[in-house]
Amino acid sequence: MMQDDGLNAPIATFSGAVIYGITLDTIVLILWASYVLILIAIKLPDLFSKYPFMGRFWSALWRIVRRR
Numbered sequence: 001m002m003q004d005d006g007l008n009a010p011i012a013t014f015s016g017a018v019i020y021g022i023t024l025d026t027i028v029l030i031l032w033a034s035y036v037l038i039l040i041a042i043k044l045p046d047l048f049s050k051y052p053f054m055g056r057f058w059s060a061l062w063r064i065v066r067r068r
Contacts, residue, residue, distance in 0.1 A: 048055035 048058070
C-alpha cells in the first residue's frame with residue numbers, strides 16, 4: 001500500500017521555514033520590497049522623460065562605471 005505524502009510536504013516546508021527563521025514578517029517584507037522595486041522600474045522612464053538632466057546624469061554615471 002502506498003503512503004499518502006500530502007500532509008508531510010507542507011509540514012516539512014513549514015518546519016524548514018521555522019528552522020531557518022523565515023517568518024511571516026520576513027515574507028511580507030520581501031514582497032513589499034519587490035513591489036516597491038517594480039513600481040520604481042515602471043516609473044523610472046517617465047522620470048527621465050520629465051527631467052532630461054537626470055537622464056543625462058545617469059547615462060554619464062553609467063559610462064563611468066562601465067569604463068572601470
